[in-house]
Amino acid sequence: MSEARMKELRSDVDELNELLKLAKRKRAQDLISLEVRKLETELIKIKETIAKNAQAESTPAPSTAPAQSKRYQIKLNGYGWDQSDKFIKIFVTLKDVQSLPKDQVFCKLTEKSMELHVKDLDNKDYLLVINKLLDSINVEESYWKQKTDMVVIFLAKSHPNVKWSHMTELEKKTEDQRNNKMKPPTPDMDKSDPQESIMSLMKNMYETGDDDMKRMISKAWYEGQHKKKDTLDL
Structure with a gap:
């Protein structure tokens, strides 16, 4: 029975491999490959069973023999x-x-x-x-x-x-998303108030930047405010 099943499985694997060569779509290729692996696994199990039965019949292992380690x-x-x-x-x-x-x-x-x-x-x-x-x-x-x-x-x-x-596609997509997140938006040059565009750009840079960037922007803003105040005092 096992020999007949093995012969049938080998024929199925050979035929599926031929179909795999003809398949064009990835989903079809994946489905065929999965079925091939299932049949190959069943073949291996049958071979192992036959080998174990043959070994048990010819030379029974002594009771003190160590168990075969699992892979x-x-x-x-x-x-x-x-x-x-x-x-x-x-x-x-x-x-x-x-x-x-x-x-x-x-x-x-x-x-x-x-x-x-x-x-x-x-x-x-x-x-x-x-x-x-x-x-x-x-x-x-x-x-x-x-x-x-x-x-x-x-x-x-x-x-x-x-x-x-x-x-891979995933690696490229991940890097593109990270780069887009870190890229500051282009200021709207059509706005009537240039100061508003600059403030919007600095706000975005502050929100998306690291700690060093935030400290640098805070320092620039602080110094700018003091210069503005000194100018008004004059």
């Missing part, structure tokens, strides 16, 4: 990146990763996302996920390499020679 998945957040005209290069530091077989270090890519999987490195699994890339990538021309204590992923740009300002 944990660690989600990675830190990475470095650089770019050339053709590639976005992502650098992920992992000690001794070069010692793993190539099939234990792999990436799952779509046009706007990437996942790095590192399996069984010092009895731990590692995962790096980057979603909503700033621009689309060419999955077929992308690749990765294991180097000493590092994995380097080469994401082929769909639009060569276009420079990326950020890695």
